[in-house]
Amino acid sequence: MRRRLSLHVILVVTAAALALVLTVGKRVHEGVSGVAFSTPSAWAAPGTAAVPRHDLSELKAFHLTLIRIKEAYVDPSRIDPKKMLYQALDSVQLNIPEVLVEPDEAADRLTVVVNDKRQTFSTADVDSPWRLAKTLKQIFAFVEPNMNPGADLAAVEYAAVNGMLETLDPHSVLMDPEAARELDASTSGKFGGLGIVIRMIDRKLMVVRPMKNTPAGRAGIKAGDHIVKIDHQSTDVLTSDEAVDRMRGKPETPVTLWISRKGVADPMRFDLIRAEISSESVRAKLLDGGVGLIKISNFQGSTGAETDRALTELRAGGATGIILDLRGNPGGLLDQAVTTADLFVDRGTIVTTVKGGQRKPRRAERGDAETNFPVVVLINSGSASASEIVAGALKNLDRALIVGTRSFGKGSVQQLYRNDRDGTTLKLTVEQYLTPGDRSIQGVGIVPDVALARQFVPADNDGPEDFLRLLPPTRSWGEKDLDAHLTSSFAKDTDQPSYELPFLYEKPKDRPADAPPPTDDDDPDDDIVMDFETVLARDLLVEAGADDRPAMIKAARALITKRRVAEEAKLGAALGKLGVDWSAPPATAEPPAKLTATVALDQPGPLAPGAKVAMTATVTNSGAGPAYRVHLRTHADDGIFDDDELVIGKVAPGQTRTFTTWVEVPKDAIRRVDRLTFDLAEARGATAPVPPVSVAIEAAPRPTFAYRHQLIDEGNGDGLLQRRERHRMRVSVRNTGDGPATETTAVLRNASGDGVVLDSSRMEIGELPAGGEKTVEFAFTVQPDLVGDTADIELVIYDAQVGAQSGEKLKFPVMSSGAAVVAAGGVVEAKANNTELREGASADAAVIATAARGTRWKVLGTVGPWTKVELDDGAPGFVATRAIGRSGGKPGGSVTARYQVTPPTIRVSTPTHDTTAARLTLTGTVTDDTHVEDVYVFVANSAAKIQTRKVLYRSNRGGADPRTLALSGEIPLWPGSNVITIVARESADVKTMSTTVVYRDAPTTAAAP
Missing domain, CATH: 2.60.40.10 (Immunoglobulins)
Known part of the structure; x- marks a missing residue:
């Protein structure tokens, strides 16, 4: 496929790529799971100026997006200017706290509230994109001057753009500069770096695998190495993403890694030069039986060539059949999907893109290339877009047998429009695509020939950890479940699998928590797991005897039948250990069963947070014949009680059977009432109404974290930051909430790049009862090469168990020089009430406490007009010399600590x-x-x-x-x-x-x- 250099055609959904969409496209707010803007926060504290000013009134990004929509959007009938205006403003109000929009669509007007100001605007004439922009400009002219100062106005405009795009489809989105850069790296497959696959294991940054022919691989870095330091920064204080950011950079720039290796006493130093790295999207392995496995993780710029190399190597190694594993593949570049599919077919149309009446077919070009080997394609609900093009082409051209579960169902194509002026990228849906035979998978996905369904049966049934599932989840997540998803007249949900095969999932043995990652002695392809699906695909290829899909479907019958019998036996045995008779009904007729059923909880409620609740189904058969495979499933708005299964099995005439499943109420539960309803099914169709159950859950008393912090200077002692100085940061956390915190953690994050080096970034505070307080200390050093005159650090206190968190972004001024502390002694006392004590010798230093008149301290020294004193906890403090006088008494008195953060x-x-x-x-x-x-x-x-x-x-x-x-x-x-x-x-x-x-x-x- 040919494309202009300034544009990319991309088909991406779910996984990392979807995360980029959600970063700026999904509407989120505090308290609702999701991801907000990855740019600086769209709002700022009153009176603060956090980011360069963006001229909101010009609406540059909004206007440019409207132009692109008018020129290129796939379905002009979906462009509704008035709806786009309302949705744009809804997105703004969700991202900007002080904005509230009160729409009155029936009266063609809306009222906008900003802080304590309100104004009503008419929307009656919003009937074109340009009148939409004109009205929005008028509204923003009211919004901007009434917002809190310091807001990121660019983020406000991005929110409006993405709200507007939400009315079109779920894949059109404006990506902020950071998200755009990440997308560039993921689709090009190239970046400046070292060529190391890393993973954080037990808070250690471990090398999973060095890539071949990269700086790391050539230098001798090995799988299992522990990276302890990147340049000056200890990795103990980094997340895996932060570590990746430090190792990546422009090619030909240096970076030093310090590595701890088993059997080597001292850390090893590796001085490396970054290079352009081509990330791997394809892994391959030759399996038993002459079957080659090719696993494609995504479709980036090199995927077609990578797949070609893998296919050539596997065929040369003796592979007579190929498994193409596309499970969890979110998509990628259209041309790479076409190139990949072309490796397996020698004729026919691979895909056709359509917009209105225009059609662009992309046909196979390999001619008489060797493609006479059988292929099985593995897919699941995470296989989307570009991976669906490949699977759909191989299925509809009768080239491969498809095995797995229905794919995601994204049948649209997006174009990338880069804006070099502000670094944003617009991803706009410009076409839909059709698989061979003019079949759209939009909203319906690829239906496998062999449909698999995982079943889970625990070894025991003693508590909430014992998970049981025989049926697919009722709540699916695919294209059809997304708001404003496109529809296609070419999409027909009529395909049915040739075979269905439920199987009992066997969980791999857990890897010990302290086990290192793979070493060079291990199989380098050990991330390719021989799970049930892979083994089945291999065996289907061994038994295939043909390379076309119809023949492979026919040849699969005996193997699928054999596996189904085996899986039925395994399921029956597993349920039998739980006391359930899962016998199938006989072929001969029997009198009908007559069932009654109830479900009850063992606790009356309200249920306490953390409670383990037994939910028991009781089924009685008063009929003349037995009931077989009786099975109940719950439905509730609350995910705690939704989709639970109660397996009764066989119930003989006159018999009552019970089954209990366990539910654990979350420790951070919120107050709620739910209605539980139930479905009952039986192998021969017998049914019974099951009375609903109401359940109340009590709210967990929640902690709230107030805290105070103080910098303790280990340099010249003046309490102020200068370059080359090390400071301890003492943080005292107090629980001002109603409930205890069980796993309190304090985290310090460096937002100053290489200019600040943290000695530690995570402190475990542990249990903190209501009213309790604990103190921890961090430490960091300001480097000589710090850019700017502030050290930017983020402090977060949280308890993941109960979902409580407090935090702030701190900016500490860095002085060019400081005065030395002149040693002094004696005792001084405060002359007045509310005498302020500061963390440094400056009126701009933070106030850490106030003291009552007569409070006395031991003197440690003087710095200009400031006296350095010793506080009760041994830490230093600075008080204005004019506010104190000499005293002959002993240190003591009344000091009130100042908490910088006390949440409302x-x-x-x-x-x-x-x-x-x-x-x-x-x-x-x-x-x-x-x-x-x-x-x-x-x-x-x-x-x-x-x-x-x-x-x-x-x-x-x-x-x-x-x-x-x-x-x-x-x-x-x-x-x-x-x-x-x-x-x-x-x-x-x-x-x-x-x-x-x-x-x-x-x-x-x-x-x-």
């Missing part, structure tokens, strides 16, 4: 968690020790397809008390579980979140609020 407290009254009403009155109060900026509320309801909706905003501008904000408002409710998330802000970084769930019954007459 939310107290909300929820009148009910179970209602039939369409609205809920929410009342409460938000308080803070210094300042409450605002509070806002979101509602999400998956059953009603309400992804996230911002429903309330209250600003505290002009409030009577800056430390208190009253909250009162009507919250809309939809049928099902409404997840209500309240966010209160002190600043951009410091915020508190409170979440609860209100269940609204859904009678047939219920309407949306």
Whole structure:
């Protein structure tokens, strides 16, 4: 395929590529799982200027995107300017806390609230893209001056663009500069680096595999090596992503690795020069039986050539059949998918791209190339886009047998438009594609010839960890499940598999936690696992006897039948160990069964966080004949209780059988009420209504982390940062919440690049009861080559067990020089109440405590107009010399520590968690020790397809008390579980979140609020 140099045609979904889409395209907010902008935060603390100013009123990115849509979008009928405007503003309000949009589509108007200002705009004339842009410009002219100063206005515009694009399809997205760079690296397959595959194991950065013919491979770095330092930075303080960033860079630039190797006493130094690395997208291995396995992870710039080399080597090594493993392959470049498919076919159309009435077929070009070997293609729901082109071509050209599960179903093509001016990239859907025979897989996917289904049966059934599943999950995730997905008149969901084969999944033996990664003595291809699917594909090829799909389907019958019998026996034996008789009904007729069934929990509720709950199904057969393979499945909005299976098995006439499954309530549970409903199935079609069960879950009392921090100078002692100085950072964490923290952790992140070197970045605080406090110390050094005049560090305190977190981005000024501390002694005392103690000898240094009049300290020295004193905990502090006087007493008195971060407290009254009403009155109060900026509320309801909706905003501008904000408002409710998330802000970084769930019954007459 030929393409212009400035553009790429790309087909990508899920996995890493989808993460790039979600980074800027998915609407998220605090309290709802997802990923926000990867650029600097779209908002900033009041009064702070965090990023260069972006001229929002010009709408450059928005205008350029509109032009691209008008020129190239695949389906112009989906362009709805008014809908695009509403969605653009909805995206803005979800990303900018102080913005609330109140649409009134029936009246063709909307009201925009920004902090304490509001204005109404007409949308009646928004009937073209250009009037859309004009109206949005008017709205932004109101929004921008009323927002908190310091917001990243570029991110605001990106949010609007992506909201607009959401109305088109789920794959059109504007990527910010960072996401665009990552996409470039993933699709080109090339980057500047060392050629090492790494993995973080037990917080050690381990080499999984050095790549061949790379700086790391040539230098002798081995699998199993522990990278302890990259240049000056210890890897103990890095995440794997941060380590990758440090090892990558421009080709021909140096980097030094220090490596610990088993059997070598001292760390080994490797001075390396970065080179252009071509990442691997293809792995290959020759299996038993003369079968070659080719596993393609994605379709990047070199995939076709890599596959060609692998195929040639395998055929030369004696492979007479090929497994093409495309499981989990998210897609990639269209031309590489065509090139790869062309390696396996010698004639026919591989794929046809269509837009309107225009068609562009891409045909096989290999002519009489040798393709007379059987092929099995492995796919699953993670096989998408470009991988579906390959699988679809090989299936519909009758070239390969397809084995696995239905693929994702993405049948569209995206074009990349790079904007060199701001570094963004627009990924826009410009075409749909058809597999051979003009068959679209859009929304339906590739249906395998041999459909597999994994089943799980535990060895025991003693607790929640014993997972059982016989049926596929009810909640699938594919193209058809995405909002605003495209439809195609060429897509027909009529294909059926030739064979279905459920199989009992056997979990591989767990690798010991302390086991090292593979060494050079291990099989270098050990990441190619001989799982059930691979073994089956190999055996199908051994038995194939032909290289065309119809013959292979026919030849597979005996093997599939044999495996099905074996798997049925394995399943029956596994269930038998749990006391379940999974006998199949006989072929002869029997009297009918008559069933009654109930399900009950062993605890009345509300269920406590962390509770282990037994859920027992009881089935009685009052009929004249036996029931076989009786099986119940649960349905609930709450994933805790959804999709659980209760396997009863055979129930003889007059018999009652029970089965218990276990559910563990999360330790960070939120208050909610759920309705559990049940499906009952039986091998011969007998059924019975199962009464629903209501279950209430109690909220876990949550910790809240307040903290104070102090820099302790180990250089000249003035408490201020200078280059070449090492500082300890003492952090005291206090739990001001209602509940205990069980696994508290403090993490320090370096945001200054090589200019700051952390000695440690993670401290385990452990248990912290309500009201408890613990102190930890980090350390870092400011390097001479620090760029700029601030050391940027991010501090985060969290407990993953209960989902609590506090944090902020810290900017410490770095002085060009400092004054030496002049030694002094004696005792001084404060002349007045509220005497301030600072961490450094400067009026700009942070206040770490205040003291009452008469408080005395031991003097350590003086620095200009400052006196350095010793605090109660032994740490130094600095007090203005004019604020103290000499004292003859002993050190002591009243000192109050200053907590730099104390998140707001939310107290909300929820009148009910179970209602039939369409609205809920929410009342409460938000308080803070210094300042409450605002509070806002979101509602999400998956059953009603309400992804996230911002429903309330209250600003505290002009409030009577800056430390208190009253909250009162009507919250809309939809049928099902409404997840209500309240966010209160002190600043951009410091915020508190409170979440609860209100269940609204859904009678047939219920309407949306």
